[in-house]
Amino acid sequence: MLYPLKFHPVYKDYIWGGRNLSKFGKQLPEGKVAESWELACHPDGMSVVRNGIYEGRTLKSMIEEFGGDIVGELGAESAGFPLLIKLIDANDRLSVQVHPDDEFAKAHEGDNGKNEMWYILDAKPGAKLVYGLKKGITKSDFEKAVRENRIEDCLNYINVKAGDFINIPAGLIHAIGDGIILAEIQQSSNVTYRVYDYNRRDAHGNLRPLHIEKAMQVINFNAGDIKYPYEGLEYKRSDNVSLKVLVANKHFCVELYKISGNITQETNFRKFHAYICIAGSGEIGYQNERVSIGQGETVLIPACIGEYRIKGKLTLLKTYVPDLDADIYGKLMEMGYKKEEIKEKIAGLDWQKPNN
Incomplete structure (x- = not known):
């Protein structure tokens, strides 16, 4: 018999993380913790049951055995589990990035596309997100800005506070600013194309790779006047x-x-x-x-x-x-x-x- 399932978190230690997820009850490992994958069935992170008779089973093995009894007919179109749920601690800024849609991701990455949403759990005063491009920025404008290393001049910023929510469709340039903790609900995918990373270096002194060519193919340059905020x-x-x-x-x-x-x-x-x-x-x-x-x-x-x-x-x-x-x-x-x-x-x- 199936029952409500709880899972062990899968922690990610990306360079922009911190220790702030402890405010939300997380027992963190040592070092920086950027993300807690709460519910995931992906090669880059797999949930493991932590309650009841199925304790220790992976979500993948559960779905292989029980299939539609877990995901239902509306979730069965996606192989495995269709969503990925995270808690994110943006102690520092995330890279400016964009995600592809299903068609592009399947053709180029062998993964799902990535539509996502954010719910702001906590934010420092004056916290900001990158939410699309400024109105009127064209593809040629952006290409020129990339060449001249002034991408930040093209970005649309919004202020956020706890309780705000943001829809991030595939194709929309975006980035989480520093001092923000949020819940993210997304398609089950780990495809991200970095456009700009503030010239940061990783723990080994290397610049993190950018993905300009692919990003330019998937950015929606018609989204400069996208609406924000929504009331719900x-x-x-x-x-x-x-x-x-x-x-x-x-x-x-x-x-x-x-x-x-x-x-x-x-x-x-x-x-x-x-x-x-x-x-x-x-x-x-x-x-x-x-x-x-x-x-x-x-x-x-x-x-x-x-x-x-x-x-x-x-x-x-x-x-x-x-x-x-x-x-x-x-x-x-x-x-x-x-x-x-x-x-x-x-x-x-x-x-x-x-x-x-």
């Missing part, structure tokens, strides 16, 4: 709970749950649910099983579970692979929201593919 769309509120859709696209939907009491959820045997606890604590109950969840922990609800309950005082990010027509437009329009209002408030729905 609240679809349930009571004395005990508020639920809000933040980001939705064909790869994932991310919702924000604030719970003080009890709530019942349902997978409909079609999709997995994954929860990141960003504040507070509680438990997830299924039949006679009870799984605790606290700040900094991630729990995977297999699709076959059906109905389950969440109890406690906690704030969660919930993610799943959606049927956009049924889970987003259909559900919200039944509640009286207009389609244009839904697209206006939920990040990701109004994104247009590049037409370079």
